Amino acid sequence: xxxxxxxxxxxxACVSCAxxxxxxPVSCIAMETxxxxxxxxxxxxxxxxxxxxxxxxxxxxxxxxxxxxxTDGEA
Amino acid sequence: xxxxxxxxxxTVDLGTGKIEAESVPDEVYERFIGGLGLGAxxxxxxxxxxxxxxxxxxxxxxxxxxxxxxxxxxxxxxMAVCKSPLTGGWGDANCxxxxxxxxxxxxxxxxxxxxxxxxxxxxxxxxxxxxxxxxSALWGLDAMETEENLVAAFGAAGGKKRPxxxxxxxxxxxxxxxxxxxxxxxxxAARSGVGAVMGSKRLKALVLAGTKPIPCADRAAVKANSLAxxxxxxxxxxxxxGLLRLGGVLLRKLPWNLRFDGFLFGAVLGRxxxxxxxxxxxxxxxxxxxxxxxxxxxxxxxxxxxIDPARVLERQERAYHCYxxxxxxxxxxxxxxxxxxxxxxxxxxALSGLLLCDDLEAVFRMNDAMNRAGIDxxxxxxxxxxxxxxxxxxxxxxxxxxxxDLRWGSAAGAEALLRLMIxxxxxxxxxxxxxxxxxxxxxxxxxxxxxxxxxxxxxxGPAPGAAALEAAVxxxxxxxxxxxxxxxxxxxLHAAVDPAPGKHTxxxxxxxxxxxxxTRVPGAPKPPLLERKDRAFESGPESAxxxxxxxxxxxxxxxxxxxxxxxxxxxxxxxxFETLDAATGWRRSPADYLExxxxxxxxRQLFSLREGIxxxxxxxxxxxxxxxxxxxxxxxxxxxxxxxxxRGYWEEIGWPxxxxxxxxxxxxxxxxxxxxxxx
Numbered sequence: 136x137x138x139x140x141x142x143x144x145x146x147x148a149c150v151s152c153a154x155x156x157x158x159x160p161v162s163c164i165a166m167e168t169x170x171x172x173x174x175x176x177x178x179x180x181x182x183x184x185x186x187x188x189x190x191x192x193x194x195x196x197x198x199x200x201x202x203x204x205x206t207d208g209e210a
Numbered sequence: 211x212x213x214x215x216x217x218x219x220x221t222v223d224l225g226t227g228k229i230e231a232e233s234v235p236d237e238v239y240e241r242f243i244g245g246l247g248l249g250a251x252x253x254x255x256x257x258x259x260x261x262x263x264x265x266x267x268x269x270x271x272x273x274x275x276x277x278x279x280x281x282x283x284x285x286x287x288x289m290a291v292c293k294s295p296l297t298g299g300w301g302d303a304n305c306x307x308x309x310x311x312x313x314x315x316x317x318x319x320x321x322x323x324x325x326x327x328x329x330x331x332x333x334x335x336x337x338x339x340x341x342x343x344x345x346s347a348l349w350g351l352d353a354m355e356t357e358e359n360l361v362a363a364f365g366a367a368g369g370k371k372r373p374x375x376x377x378x379x380x381x382x383x384x385x386x387x388x389x390x391x392x393x394x395x396x397x398x399a400a401r402s403g404v405g406a407v408m409g410s411k412r413l414k415a416l417v418l419a420g421t422k423p424i425p426c427a428d429r430a431a432v433k434a435n436s437l438a439x440x441x442x443x444x445x446x447x448x449x450x451x452g453l454l455r456l457g458g459v460l461l462r463k464l465p466w467n468l469r470f471d472g473f474l475f476g477a478v479l480g481r482x483x484x485x486x487x488x489x490x491x492x493x494x495x496x497x498x499x500x501x502x503x504x505x506x507x508x509x510x511x512x513x514x515x516x517i518d519p520a521r522v523l524e525r526q527e528r529a530y531h532c533y534x535x536x537x538x539x540x541x542x543x544x545x546x547x548x549x550x551x552x553x554x555x556x557x558x559x560a561l562s563g564l565l566l567c568d569d570l571e572a573v574f575r576m577n578d579a580m581n582r583a584g585i586d587x588x589x590x591x592x593x594x595x596x597x598x599x600x601x602x603x604x605x606x607x608x609x610x611x612x613x614x615d616l617r618w619g620s621a622a623g624a625e626a627l628l629r630l631m632i633x634x635x636x637x638x639x640x641x642x643x644x645x646x647x648x649x650x651x652x653x654x655x656x657x658x659x660x661x662x663x664x665x666x667x668x669x670x671g672p673a674p675g676a677a678a679l680e681a682a683v684x685x686x687x688x689x690x691x692x693x694x695x696x697x698x699x700x701x702x703l704h705a706a707v708d709p710a711p712g713k714h715t716x717x718x719x720x721x722x723x724x725x726x727x728x729t730r731v732p733g734a735p736k737p738p739l740l741e742r743k744d745r746a747f748e749s750g751p752e753s754a755x756x757x758x759x760x761x762x763x764x765x766x767x768x769x770x771x772x773x774x775x776x777x778x779x780x781x782x783x784x785x786x787f788e789t790l791d792a793a794t795g796w797r798r799s800p801a802d803y804l805e806x807x808x809x810x811x812x813x814r815q816l817f818s819l820r821e822g823i824x825x826x827x828x829x830x831x832x833x834x835x836x837x838x839x840x841x842x843x844x845x846x847x848x849x850x851x852x853x854x855x856x857r858g859y860w861e862e863i864g865w866p867x868x869x870x871x872x873x874x875x876x877x878x879x880x881x882x883x884x885x886x887x888x889x
Contacts, residue, residue, distance in 0.1 A: 150440050150536035152283065157308050157533050158315070160421035162372040166531075174529040175480075175538050191421075194429070197281050197436035197534055 140188035141206045144178045148200035151175040155192035155201055161185050164192060212425035214280040214793040215239050219252070220318045220340060222333060224411050225266055225325030229340045234319065240796070241879060243769030243803075244276035246302060247810040248320055249291035254813055254883060256322070259820045263295040263403075264385060264410035265326070272321045272376065272416065274310035275771010279424030279534075280793040281432040283439060283784070284776030286310055286533030289768060290404035296387045296589075296644060297687040299818030300709040301402030302768075306532030306540070307394035309418065310771055312374035316340075316420030323413060332360065332377075332415040337422060345414035352582035353379035353392035354550070360417050373419035379584030382409035384634055387643035388589035388689075392581060396551040397532075397540075400586035401688065402710055427795035435785040435792060440536055442783055446477040451519040454478075454486065455511065458493030462506075462844045466740040469723035472779040479539040479775060483529075484555035485522040489514045491555070492563055495697040495844025499563045500618060501595035502683050502694070502833045505843020509563050516568035517558050525574060526552055537775060545578040553577035553587070556714075559692040560591025565598060565624050572621035576628055583632040590631065592689035593641040593648060594624050599681045600652070610637050645682035645689055652678040686828035688712025696836045696845035699747055703757055703855045707868070709814035711828045715774050717760025719746050726780035727759050730787060730800040734759055749851060754858030759804065761863070765814075766807030808863065809878045812870050816884055825860075825868020 142155070142164075155178050156164040163185035166176035178201075180186055193201040217239075221230050234248070242251045249271045261267035271291040278285045288310035294301025313321060316335045323333070330345040348356050356377040364373050374393065381389035382405030389405030390398040426432060448454075461468070478486040491497040492506055492514050499509045515521075523541070530540030530551060541552040553561070553573055557580075561573045580587050600606045601616035614630075614637060615623035630638025641648045653675050683690055685705040691714035695702030700718030708716050719737070728736040735752045767777050767786075776784060787800045819825075829835075829852065836849035860866060864874030875881040 150283075151529070151531050151538055152286075152534045152536050153531050154281075154311075154534040157311055158279070160371050162370070168528045174526065174541070175531070176528055191423070194423070195279070195281070195534075197283050197433055198440045198536075199433055199437060 139206050140190070140203050141180065141183060141186055142192050142201045143204045145200040145202070146177045148198055149177055150198055150200075151177060152197060153178070154195040154197060158191045158195035160189060160191055161187055212427065213239070213795055214276055214424070214426045215244055215319050216314065216317050216425065218318050219248075219320040219322060220316070220335065222321070222323045222340070222342070223325040224323060224327040224331065224342070224413060227342060229342070231318070239276065241806060242810055242813070243766060243806050244319055245273050245771045246289055246291065246765060246768035247806070248769070249273045249289065249302070250300075250810055250813045250817065252320065252322055253291060253293070254817050257293065260822075261293060263293040263298075263301075263407060267324065268293055268407060268410070269322050269324045270404070270407045270411065272309070272313060274313045274319070276769060277789065277793050278771040279311045279314045280426040281429050281436060282789045282793065283436045283534055283536055284773045285771050286535050287771050287773050288313065288399070290391050290399045292402070292404055292407045293821060294402040294710065295406050296403035297711060297823075299686070299821050299823040300814045301404060302710050303390060303399035303401040303404045304715065304768065305391070305393060305397055305399035306535070306773060307397040308374045308533050309376050309393045311424065311533050312418035312420065314424045315422050316418050317422045321416065323411060326410065327412040330412045330414050332417060333413065334417040334419070336419045348414050349383060350380065353377045353584045354395055354582050356415055357392070357395065360415055364417060364419060371419050371421050373417045375415055375417050377415035377584070378405045378408045379582055381405060381583040381585040381632060384642075385409045386585060387647060388586045388593070389584050390586050392584045395549060396578070396581035398581060398584065398586070400588065401713060405584045426793050428792045431792035432789055435789045439779070439784055443476065443536075444473045446474050448477060448481055451482065451486070454519065455489035455493055455514065458490035461490070461494045465743060467719065467743050467746060469737050469739050469741075470720065472724040472726070472783070475724065475778050476537055476775070480537045482519040482523065483539045483541055483552065485517070485519045485552070485558060487555050488517045488519055488522070488558055491559065491692070493844070496694055497559045497563050497692050498690070498694045498834070500566050501564060501599045501681060502831070504566065505840060505846070507843050509566055513566070513568040514563070516570045517562050517573070521570055522552060522558070532773065535773060539775060543574070545574050550578045550581060556692050557587040557591070560588050561624065564591050564595045564692070566618040567621045567624060568619070569621035572625055576625055579628060579632065585632065588691050589644045589689040590628060592683055593631065593645050594627055596645050596648060596678075596681045596683070597627055597637065597641055598623070600677060603677055605677045606637070612636060644687070645684050646687045649678040649682040680833070683831040683834055684712055685830040686711030686823070690714070690830060690834055693718070694845060695830065695834055695850050696840070696848045699850045699855060700757065700760075702830050702835055702850045702852055703859060704761065705830050706828050706852060707825070707856050707859050708761065709811070709818040716764050717757055721778065722756045722760050724778040724780060725760065725763055726782050727763060729780070729782040731759065731804060732801065747848065747851060749854035749858045751858070751862070753855070754862040757855070757859050758808075758862045761811050762804040762807035764807070765810040766803055769807065769810055805878070809880065811863070812865070812874065812878055812880060813883065815865060815868070815870060816880065819869060
């Protein structure tokens with residue numbers, strides 16, 4: 136599998152502002168809530184295969200909660 | 211390093227179909243910041259004086275802010291700017307969601323539209339340019355259906371950017387003077403009649419799909435400020451929501467006003483949304499009740515229980531954050547199985563306490579209906595309240611009422627009238643353009659309104675005359691929001707002296723205490739933690755200075771594209787001025803930035819004056835000023851000394867009698883622009 140740069144979201148630092156999702160040029164970041172984790176949604180790649188690794192999400196994040204990481208192709 | 215603006219605006223002439231990208235000199239940003247300021251500069255210099263707000267010469271602008279997309283927080287706001295068909299002067303409306311960064315990702319700091327299209331069109335903008343497309347098939351659809359259709363037609367799948375859409379609904383199409391522009395499945399730039407301007411141009415929607423990077427001088431420094439703010443936010447444990455009502459009782463009974471901490475307000479917003487204020491405001495005397503004539507005694511706990519924050523939250527499926535907002539005061543819910551936004555405080559109170567209704571389900575349905583139609587919930591609620599008051603007083607003829615059950619507390623009657631207003635049928639046609647037009651249509655001077663857009667003749671029967679004029683609660687033609695000046699006179703002052711009258715988002719004693727400008731601006735008054743309530747009704751140099759600083763600050767904030775709720779955390783905690791420096795590469799003092807805010811405010815005032823607005827005539831309705839004072843309940847015995855407060859504001863800002871003096875214009879560098887005044 137070819138290496139890919141994909142965003143990794145730090146949900147503890149995330150303030151749920153969705154700037155990453157909005158600035159994503161291919162709309163592959165979904166804001167989702169999880170049971171028991173309150174009403175404020177957090178980002179998730181959806182689908183990871185659509186991510187082009189451009190880093191726009193990390194650039195947009197006001198609180199540096201997105202890190203671009205090299206992966207083996209899996210999110 | 212590039213500052214956080216593109217230096218370009220997109221101009222569209224719907225009459226000729228000409229679309230151009232025009233450059234804006236750096237000097238304009240340095241003097242007017244961007245956002246609201248850029249909109250004011252463009253409209254003042256490009257729109258002829260005396261233009262029909264619904265005619266081909268009128269310009270409608272869509273403006274994000276200087277800080278939008280820079281990595282700063284709370285920058286998801288955009289504004290629609292125009293000559294208001296509702297007030298006749300400067301008009302603007304503020305909205306969150308995703309449109310603000312979408313405009314900038316298309317490579318523009320604003321989109322300005324003029325002319326009138328022969329047929330309905332929508333404007334699509336992407337990385338490769340802009341094009342007008344036929345919207346005939348969309349005309350007649352509600353705003354959310356329009357958005358869904360346009361997103362689907364754009365084909366936002368398979369690795370394409372989902373576009374942001376701004377659309378009008380049937381209210382805008384029919385040029386209702388209280389119609390707005392809708393985005394993001396039910397958020398709305400509601401005020402000033404901006405939807406009517408868009409409808410008059412036969413512009414159904416914008417579809418924005420750009421993916422260009424947004425410039426910023428020092429993004430790392432901006433983000434460091436954002437991160438420092440996010441880490442500094444202190445959380446507060448909140449009591450059960452029912453106890454918030456008792457907090458309102460306490461605030462009513464205390465002999466002092468408190469200076470609130472923005473972190474506490476932020477905790478309420480983040481946890482409960484604006485609905486957190488519902489019952490507290492009723493008890494405190496902040497929420498107007500029974501068309502501004504009632505008190506908490508008319509809307510007791512057994513009624514306000516229906517609008518308890520917990521009841522609103524029960525319907526919320528998840529919180530909604532506008533772009534780059536860490537608070538997330540919005541919420542998504544379902545109405546009739548379809549996802550929509552929950553009603554905000556303003557909406558809930560305009561459709562409950564103002565009408566003495568206690569049916570929250572009806573509030574959710576009406577909110578959804580208005581978001582779909584694209585109509586301002588504040589103005590519509592005020593119009594329904596006026597209709598109920600007149601029906602109860604027996605001055606609306608039975609023939610006009612038909613089977614409408616218009617009485618205090620009847621949600622069914624309110625809903626039925628709202629449906630008629632949206633359809634412009636029957637009595638609904640009388641109230642579809644807000645309270646001032648309704649009073650004109652109902653009163654002895656009803657014939658004067660015949661030329662108004664969508665004007666309807668007054669219903670057959672005796673003219674209600676003075677009763678209609680008295681029941682029409684507005685300032686300068688725009689309905690007042692759900693904050694009673696008899697509790698905080700600042701709301702009356704700014705509703706009167708702001709170039710876009712009737713709004714609640716400029717200033718008041720409560721907001722000023724949270725802005726914390728004294729931490730950054732030499733000479734800015736610092737209010738005490740506890741202050742005798744009657745002090746708020748006294749005019750003086752200090753209160754005038756605070757009021758002017760408030761409008762400077764909010765004009766600057768709207769130039770930068772931030773949310774009012776961000777300002778309430780405090781300028782120092784937000785590192786707002788430092789962020790402006792970091793995003794632009796400028797090095798300016800807070801006082802210098804605030805002077806830019808004053809320049810924006812003054813140019814808006816010049817615009818209204820040029821359109822013939824007489825500042826002394828813009829006065830909120832008598833009952834909202836406590837004239838005569840209420841005899842019972844919260845705010846009893848209080849009258850707002852508006853004339854003295856306005857005189858103090860005008861003296862401090864340098865607008866004698868509401869008209870910027872030559873010295874003021876020279877100091878702000880507006881003298882050359884003012885030369886166009888009155889042409």
